[in-house]
Amino acid sequence: xxxxxxxxxxxxxxxxxxRLSCAASGxxxxxxxxxxxxxxxxxxxxxxxxxxxxxxxxxYADSVKGRxxxxxxxxxxxxxxxxxxxxxxxxALYYCAKGSSYGPGNNYFDYWGQGTLVxxxx
Amino acid sequence: QSVLTQPPSxxxxxxxxxxxxxxxxxxxxxxxxxVYWYQQFPGTAPKLLIYGDSNRPSGVPDRFSASKSGTSxxxxxxxxxxxxxxxxxxxxxxxxxxxxIFGGGTKLTVL
Numbered sequence: 001x002x003x004x005x006x007x008x009x010x011x012x013x014x015x016x017x018x019r020l021s022c023a024a025s026g027x028x029x030x031x032x033x034x035x036x037x038x039x040x041x042x043x044x045x046x047x048x049x050x051x052x053x054x055x056x057x058x059x060y061a062d063s064v065k066g067r068x069x070x071x072x073x074x075x076x077x078x079x080x081x082x083x084x085x086x087x088x089x090x091x092a093l094y095y096c097a098k099g100s101s102y103g104p105g106n107n108y109f110d111y112w113g114q115g116t117l118v119x120x121x122x
Numbered sequence: 123q124s125v126l127t128q129p130p131s132x133x134x135x136x137x138x139x140x141x142x143x144x145x146x147x148x149x150x151x152x153x154x155x156x157v158y159w160y161q162q163f164p165g166t167a168p169k170l171l172i173y174g175d176s177n178r179p180s181g182v183p184d185r186f187s188a189s190k191s192g193t194s195x196x197x198x199x200x201x202x203x204x205x206x207x208x209x210x211x212x213x214x215x216x217x218x219x220x221x222x223i224f225g226g227g228t229k230l231t232v233l
Contacts, residue, residue, distance in 0.1 A: 050222065059220050
């Protein structure tokens with residue numbers, strides 16, 4: 001059974017940093033791209049970032065480019081999102097999602113975690 | 123403002139057929155990138171409903187179908203059931219943005 005478990009969310013002040021983690025199990029982690037998708041309260045889904053199986057190809061949404069950094073540790077079956085210079089508009093439930101192929105482009109997301117909530121507020 | 127445009131809401135009576143449109147542009151759907159569809163119930167993670175424009179993962183009823191033409195795609199649900207009441211999202215890839223994109227979502231109400 002594929003399982004994705006996010007952690008690291010919480011309340012943080014604007015301008016500060018936070019690191020999210022996603023522990024994966026039930027599939028060959030280093031065969032697939034992984035992604036972060038967020039959903040602001042009461043709003044729709046927004047793709048944030050994706051990373052290829054070997055970390056050689058990384059994409060970001062324009063809204064987070066230069067502030068967020070995605071990474072993965074295939075030895076630990078883990079995905080990360082380092083979020084710097086956080087803004088109120090980054091407040092959302094952050095989902096970890098498994099990509100459908102090894103590269104981050106033109107993927108669908110076949111498995112999702114339950115999300116970790118990030119609240120940016122003073 | 124989402125890159126993919128969906129109607130905010132649609133509704134139908136049990137047993138009826140509804141469609142949800144997803145309109146893109148020449149840098150995403152029109153460029154031939156696949157369209158995917160997700161179903162999301164309140165308080166839960168999205169679930170993949172359709173992949174590769176029109177394919178259903180195992181376990182998804184054949185009441186759900188999808189198609190694509192030009193710069194648009196659509197999801198059709200036949201034989202509406204009360205348990206179909208949820209939010210539906212389309213997703214694709216955009217070559218100009220170099221990233222995945224979602225539609226704004228459509229809330230389906232079963233009357």
